[in-house]
Amino acid sequence: MSVKRMVTVPRSSEWRARPGASARADGRICSMVERRVLLALRGLGVRPGGMLMLYGVVLALPALRHFYELQILSVPEYAIIVHVVLGWAIALRFVWRLDVPGRVGKFWRWLIA
Numbered sequence: 001m002s003v004k005r006m007v008t009v010p011r012s013s014e015w016r017a018r019p020g021a022s023a024r025a026d027g028r029i030c031s032m033v034e035r036r037v038l039l040a041l042r043g044l045g046v047r048p049g050g051m052l053m054l055y056g057v058v059l060a061l062p063a064l065r066h067f068y069e070l071q072i073l074s075v076p077e078y079a080i081i082v083h084v085v086l087g088w089a090i091a092l093r094f095v096w097r098l099d100v101p102g103r104v105g106k107f108w109r110w111l112i113a
């Protein structure tokens with residue numbers, strides 16, 4: 001049995017970056033939760049950009065737009081939504097990178113001890 005594709009293994013320092021993490025084929029680290037979400041979306045046939053395209057289709061068709069009671073927003077309103085989503089994604093990344101839930105838990109246990 002031969003391996004037909006090459007999988008890169010991350011450096012040991014990257015491997016220890018997050019407990020329960022494993023490597024993707026491109027060498028990046030992927031946690032269990034990320035893998036489960038990606039597998040669930042892939043199982044449904046949904047790609048990350050697919051939901052955005054589906055939203056565009058729903059907005060483009062008046063019957064679907066009426067069914068979901070949606071309105072077409074102005075460009076500045078969509079820009080605000082994009083900035084809020086990006087800000088949320090960056091903030092969430094830092095929360096998990098800095099292990100804020102674990103630190104808060106340790107502080108809480110220290111506080112009530």
